[in-house]
Amino acid sequence: MKTTRSGVSEKANACESRRYAVAKSHRERVGLVLVAVALMALPFVLASAGTAWVRITNFAVLFVLLSLGLNIVVGFAGLLDLGYIAFYAVGAYVYALLASPHFGLHLPFWIILPIGAAVACLAGIVLGAPTLRLRGDYLAIVTLGFGEIVRIFMNNLSSPVNLTNGPKGINRIDPFQIGPLKFSASDTFGSLIFSGPIKYYYFLLLVLLAVIVINRRLQDSRIGRAWVAIREDEIAAKAGGINTRNIKLLAFAMGASFGGIAGGMFAAIQGFVSPESFILNESIMVLAMVVLGGMGNIWGVIAGAALLSFVPELLRYTVEPAQRALFGKLLVDPEVLRMLVFGLALVLTMRFRPAGLWPETRHRRELNEGRV
Template identity: 45%
Template sequence: MSAETTTDKARPGQPRRPSAERLRRVRWYQQPRWRRLGTMLLTAVIVANVTGAQGVRNDLFAALEDNFTSPGMGIWIAVFLAIWAIREFLHERTSALVTWAKEGTAGPAGKASDLWRADRRIRWAALAAGVGFLILLPQMVQTYWQQVLVDQIGIYILLAIGLNVVIGWAGMLDLGFIAFFAIGAYSAAYWTGGLPAKPPIELNNFLVIPLAVATCLIAGVLLGAPTLRLRGDYLAIVTLGFHEIVYLMARNWTGFTGGTRGTPDGVDDFSLDLGFLSYEWGLDPVPYYYLQLVFAALIIFFFLRLEHSRVGRSWTAIREDEVAAAATGVDTVRFKLLAFAIGASTSGVAGVVYASKQGFINSEMFLVLMSVLVLSYVIFGGMGSIPGVMAGAAVLVWLPEQLRDSVDPADRYMYLGAVLVVMMIYRPQGLLPSRRRQRELRLAEAGVAGSGLGGSVPGASGEAAPTAVPGVEKP
């Protein structure tokens, strides 16, 4: 008698146990193909309801009835069914077509890349063209988009550059980064005399910037000091708690910050008086745009120099493997504190510019949602890449504003979330990732040990790099 037959038989008074073969059997609805079909149909129904009629408070099911009986439901289901069918039954043909297209463009793309690296004049010409475009950009858009460029895109780019130091370079998850932004804004309001608590001397906004940066540096050290032994989720929770402490202090310490009533005397605008030259920034957003452009250029210049310095290489070693970095002589305590402090410094600049441009701040302007948004922009653009995080912030800030005329305000972040989900599935390295990040993901997909996503990157610190890996190109 076989072992399987013996297992199938139940003892007297006990229920019959299923055999191992029956337990391993996969039902048709459990197969990946049909599970993907169910997911696509469910997504189609959700998208049809999101883009269809909006519900009203008096009749919650009227919108559902309209959406399920409208032609839009059938259209969305047909679209997602077509995507599923192409993926399931034409996958080999589409993969071959994509491979053929890549092979056809590999030669010209490789020559262009070699020419870009070899000829410095081409790089300088491209940089000059980019700078010229940024200078002329406010003149090419309407006043509304000028406001968006200054109040949202410019501010978020400054914040994303600073957060990229903490997350992209040092590998520490920070969910409370907007707390430093709030500290910078309140520093501007305090030293210009806008808060209920008056300073010993009122300063010009340009003179406030070094003080705001120094305050944010100290706050970064105060946050980093008790969190040096924490990593991952635990570090994220501590930074989130730091944000809540700063937010509640700004809200409840009404004698100093004004609480939810904000700055009773307002915040002064930027002004410049050199005797022979006098200028004051007013309500026009264009001068603030150029001011942000100058600040961003200076920060990017210093951060690019910092990335390839000894400090930047130490951050990379800590991000890849903190234990190995400490074993090779990297002072992890010092460099983690530096990451928190230097990353927070850009928030001081952004806070001063934001408070001066708005002329009014209160505690409700610095909610934790802003920290989540900045983190999303950094990941979407490409962690560790300054051009990437700038592009990510610009694209994801532009998208909800572009949808303002066609999508209900309550639904705009649904589209933003959908874009993030698709991006993380098909391009997890981001829009413009760094070379190191691209290489790590390629090695991880190929199953190479020590790809840098959980250990050191082979060849990054002198160790032998892996030999030919099928399907993986050299960076």
């Protein structure tokens, strides 16, 4: 009964929204152009406040990418993955090993990024294959254990053969380079100064656009609908002819590949990777972004990631001076504050808006049904 009812209303919804969309398409197009212009101009506005803010924005975009990747696994397919940062780590280490003096390899980034994505994808399948039978909360713990194992290996694979350089990490990683265009140096065109971070920003924006398009296409595709079906009721999905094993594996693999790509870019932007960047807290941060924004809703996830990337930075720039002015010393470390914000975001979202700040319509309905 329930399925029929929601099925009918969904169809009605879709019809209505299509009519609405046609009427609104003009305004929407204008809006999109405005957003695009704003995003293009953003780094120059930020650069006037300091290059640090461009860097912060770059890391925010990286986290948006990560959240979109995790959203495939958690939001679309409903598989709670607490070790997602491991794929980010895999991508970052693949880039670091293939483009640094550590092994003396200096491959160009457009070769390494796909390799990183492929290796991360493989890692996703390796993790996914044995865990597919597990229930939601067990899966969370196993993925958490997997993430920790990856980190422990990176920490210790410096002997007997020095693969990862252990806790010291790998530094002097090559920045991106396209022909003569170096992402590490500044270029001047007329009166505009394109600093390294600004170039990375545009590249990230391009990748982000591609990821959003892929996500949008995926969401409404056969695969995307299969994911949602599995999330809502796995047994029914199976009965409906969905190969749940392959489709779940695909979710892991796709999510992992996005993580791998983001990791490669992280390594290049940062110029340095060490296991410390890939602790469990990072996985939880990404999860908080997905959960706060609204699991399953691409725009919600993007907004959640942007919000949770910038709020801690704003706190850093406001709370720290405020404390020094009030108490003459630092009482609460901004890093601690940041983690408290993430923890609170998780708890409060679940308590008051379990479907997130910008919920996906279908998910919202499902979460409301769950309430007795």
